[in-house]
Amino acid sequence: MPTTERTARLKNRCRFKHVAGGEYVDAGVKAGVERARLITESHKKNVGEANCIIRARGLENILNNITIHIQDDELIVGANTEHPDYFPMYPELSYYSTVDMVESRYCDHKDEMREIAEYWRPYTIQTKGEKYFTPEEIGVMYSATTVQPPMFVTAFSSIVPNYESVIEDGLLKRIEVVEKNIADANANMRKSPWNAPENLHYLDKLDQWKGMVIAMKAVVGWAQRHARLAKIMAENFLSEPKRKAELLEIADICRHVPAYPARGLRDAMQTKWFTYLLCHSIERYSSGYGQKEDKLLWPFFKKSVIEKSAQPMTREEAVELFECERLKVSEHGSTKGRQLREFFAGSNDLFILTLGGINPDGSDASNDCTNAILEATESIITTEPSISFRWNEKGNVETKKKVFNCIKKGFGFPSIKNDEMNTQQLVKYFNVPEEVARDWALVLCMSPGITGRRGTQKTRSEGGSDVYPAKVMEIALTNGFDEFFTNVQLGPETGNAAEFTSFDQVWNALKLQLRYAIELSLRSKDVGRVMELKHLCCPFISSIDDGCVEKGLDANELAEVANPWHNIIGGSVVVIDSMAAIKKLVFDEKKYTMGELMDALRNNWEGKEQMRIDFWNAPKFGNDDDYADSIATKYYDLVADEWKRNTTYSGTYPLPLAQSVAGYIVNGPKTAATANGRHAGEALDDGGSSPYMGCDKNGPTAVLKSVSKINASKHKGILLNQRLSTVLMNSDSGFDLWHAYMKTWHSLGIDHVQFNVISQDDMKAAQIEPEKYTDTLVRIAGYSAKFIDLARYSQDTIIARTEQDIKAG
Amino acid sequence: MSKCEQCAFFFPIPEKDMDFEPGKGDCVLQQEDTKGKFWLSRPVLESSAACQHHRSKR
Amino acid sequence: MATCKECKFVTPSPTGDPSTGVCLVERMQLAETQQTKTAIKGKMVQKATAACPKFEAGESWKDIKNLL
Incomplete structure (x- = not known):
């Protein structure tokens, strides 16, 4: 209660x-249009400026002009849209995501938003990013089968803001620091004699710092708008003394923070x-x-x-x-x-x-x-x-x-x-x-990252994005071709599994398909990162990171503390259980051939129920059974080793992170029948190492013992x-x-x-x-x-x- | 024709505030729906023509 | 002529690409051995494709809780 x-x-x-x-479940939820309208209006006025200035002016126009609101009873105020039932739109990110939203039932301003979406189309990071990939690669990525579509089309990101610097310093002090950096840079550039190598780097930094000042001032102004609204409500609209006093306190808080350091818990929370x-x-x-x-x-x-x-x-x-x-x-x-x-x-x-x-x-x-x-x-x-x-x-x-x-x-x-x-x-x-x-x-649901005044994760191009292992395993058996969901060649030609004569061949095909998916996904992330730092500067986010302020760099560009990780989403245990079943029934016991198995999988086990039950009853992960668990160990090591081959934007290799969110549900209908006895379209395993539904039969300690055999230190996380x-x-x-x-x-x-x-x-x-x-x-x-x-x-x-x-x- | 500056819901922005501009003010309106009351504030110019919510200052 | 675009079993594409969608009409009840009850055989489709015999006019979002 x-x-x-x-x-x-x-x-x-x-x-x-x-x-x-x-x-959206609630029928009242709508797409707000004001953010999109205001950033577009500002962009038209500022085209030609450095990107960080364009972005700062865009934020300034939003914060100065968006409708703000306070609801009855609220103690914490502020929202991202003009109405409490709305969510905002971001036409500068992904054209497809914007159009999808505009054409949905949530958007009541279709004509205006269609015009805005078309205006932004050439400027979106989707358009900017797509040109570095072939149409075939785009087709693979956008099908969301073996890899997650890239961030430049999903517009999905994650961040750990430097809350500490705002709470401890207040923005007015940070504005002073940045203005001093600008003054020092200008003074250095005017020293005699002129020295280009020592000074030309200031050009980009001056733009970044100016963008930060514009952004921080706009934020202080936006908080002051909330202070005024609370005071106006107290003095003009409400008569109940307790609520009036609360609103006057809210007005005091919003006038004080984030301009100045927080004084107590209410300031810090706001x-x-x-x-x-x-x-x-x-x-x-x-x-x-x-x-x-x-x-x-x-x-x-x-x-x-x-x-x-x-x-x-x-x-x-x-x-x-x-x-x-x-x-x-x-x-x-x-x-x-x-x-x-x-x-x-x-x-x-x-x-x-x-x-x-x-x-x-x-x-x-x-x-x-x-x-x-x-x-x-x-x-x-x-x-x-x-x-x-x-x-x-x-x-x-x-x-x-x-x-x-x-x-x-x-x-x-x-x-x-x-x-x-x-x-x-x-x-x-x-x-x-x-x-x-x-x-x-945690940056998102499973991945640790540092917190504090500098070096926190600023974009999902650093850590995030997905590979979908069950689908990778499926096409490892079908020469890289997806016969089930897209009818598209999703990976390299690694052979038709009906002709495989050893378990090593199956394993190698899986490894090569996984390798292709990982590399495509990582490349799309790093291309996205460069698009972000070139076209999607974030002057406010930069202004609250001590490193960005010190170095005059955009938060997307500065990778002060590397934290690369990459999700392997729902299906790892389907792969492990399938591999265990293939090894046992095809290559150890020779009860079935690979040809028979491929035939059964293509036909979704139709007419082969006894064969399916044999594969369903083969050793399963989660029972402290070394047969399946040794394959699990080998699989998670493979995954870690495959990621380790690569070097990403921040200069090191990513760690894999096995989890699922609801991907185990959504990707079920995209994945054909699998050799663990699962039917086509059945859900995948929920988690990163959770036994498949109904397959853990030896109690909770057996589950823990199976999971403990995985070398978790090689992974950013493994969800159970x-x-x-x-x-x-x-x-x-x-x-x-x-x-x-x-x-x-x-x-x-x-x-x-x-x-x-x-x-x-x-x-x-x-x-x-x-x-x-x-x-x-x-x-x-x-x-x-x-x-x-x-x-x-x-x-x-x-x-x-x-x-x-x-x-x- | 009535203007925003004559409206009871128009509140001029104090000069010391970051978003101050001469003639600019906050238009504050109360709304209520099935989920409760809330108050909206958006910037307007005092010279703007009055809207449907206009209420003359007493 | 009706197309996949007007069909209630076709959900939007994962990226929001307006030309493609995901058809969720094919489903089967699972065997007793399985813990879940239903399997859905998805298919990526071009929305401009002529409708199949299972076509039903409508919008997927209206019945999404029974679709996925």
Whole structure:
């Protein structure tokens, strides 16, 4: 239950913007046109200027002129569109994504937006990026079969904003610093004698710095607009004294931040929200809610709640503020392209914050701010933002109990990441100093990146994008040709599997198809990165990074701390189980030939049910069975080695990250029958190492033992979904049993685990009477969703997951 | 013809604010739908012709 | 003549490319051994292609919760 009447009202009227099958669930959700209109108007006036100036002027025009709003009861203000039911549009990014949205039911300004889309077409990063690829390569990538379409057409990105610099400095101080850089550069350029090598680099930097100043001033002005609106509301529209006082306090806060450093928790929360909106949704679109929230807000929580020295408040008021934050995120409208909307079935976007772990000095980082955030999460019950908890041996039991409380209620989060392993990976693979690495947060659902004043991830061209292994395996058996979904040659000609005479040939074909998909995907990311730094400068995002300010560089260009990673989405276990079945039944036991298998797969096992059951009953990953697990180990090593062959924009090789979001659902219908006994069009495996639905039969410890055989240190993350019994988790010994399970998980050196705690009966009942289950949440993979928001096919994949009995072991 | 400057919903921008321009102000309107009340603010010029929401200052 | 574009089983393409779509009409009930109930055999289509015998006029978004 919400802890106050205010948050109960806010939740009751929350303007959720969840999607199902790529479509927004609430009929009231619309596409806002003002951002698109204002950035277009500014672009027409500024064509010919340096890109960073064009972009800064565009942001300035949006912030000065977009309609702003404050809703009744709100304590945190600010939004990305002109109306609380809307999401914004980004015509400068992807032509296809814009047209898709314009022609949808969400857009009420079709003629104007068609004109805007056509105006931008030559300037979009889609048009700029496409010309570096052949039509065949574009066809492969845009089919979203073996690889994710490139960012220049999906317009999907992710970022960890430098919240700390805004909260600690305030923008006016940062403007002073940048203006001094400009003055110093101008003075150096006028020194006698003239020296070109020492001075010409200032030309680009001067443009970047000028863009940063324009952007930061516009942001301060935009906050002042909110301050004025709150004051005008208090003085002209409202009579209730308590609300009037709140609005006057909001006016004071917005006049103070982000111009000046935050004083207390209310300032810090408002600064964080404004910065979030700007970096994730106004300057450009980027997914995520990457932050180490309990670290970021702890100094202000201490001042306001514990010491009461600035913006004093009770602990209950702090919990209410965190509830308000969750509701604010819940109604935030994101504008993902079509494929990404399908990939986040039941959700709005990937909003994931990080808690727990240890401090730079090695002490437990969980504090009372962590506990208050978790308490608010438990009481308000929203799918967003999801939470990742960094499980460290040093973490206190009180906080871990609060983590457990959320999990046992069935939220599906916090998801748990192995803190020591992920910290060491940043140190070992990316040369991050240990004290910096210890402040890591997830960039999106699974990948750690650093937080702080500089060097955080700024674009998904650094880390992100997908390869789809089940489809790669399918075409490894069909000479690279997709006979099932596109009728297109998706990869190199690696031979027809009917003629393969050894398991090594099958493995080699998989390796070569994987190699092609990885390299195409990486090349498209790096081409996209160059398009971003040339054509999509982000002067505000740059202005809050100390490194960009110091060096006069755009945030897309500066890769101060490399963090390359690449998803391998849903299907890894289908590949492993298929390989195990082929090895066992074709090459070890010789019960079937490759020709017979290919014939059965092409015909979707029709007339071959006994053969399908043989393949279905072959050794499966997740049962502590060395036959299947040894193939899993070999597969995950292959994946890591194949990525390691490449060097990306930031100068090093990416690490793979096995997970699925809802890709295991969306890609099921694109994937033909597979040798694990799966039918064509059946869902794939949910996660990165979750056993295939119904195939883990030896209990939860066997699952953990199978997963622990994978060398997780070579991977940026490997997602494991587990479903636990509601009865057990809610019993008196629930926490002790779960805590013991978690200790086993941690001691086995596993990267990740997350839980669904919901009964089959409840899910089936929710399918029949959805109106009675409005607060029933489930974990998809990497994020949670309201069960009733999911399409039927998706709901069935959650019901199909094995319920583990942790008592039995 | 009525102008925005005569409207009760027109509030001039203070000179010290970043987005100040002579003659520019905030047009603040209250709206309500099935999910509740909210207040919108957009910039207008005092010389602009009045809109359908115009209400004369007392 | 009706085309895939007007069919309720054809969802938009993953990129939003207006000329292509994904047909989700083909589906089958699964065997008892499988934990899920339904398989959907997707097909990438050109929206300008002449409609097939399974064509039904409509827009996919209206019934998306039963489609995917």
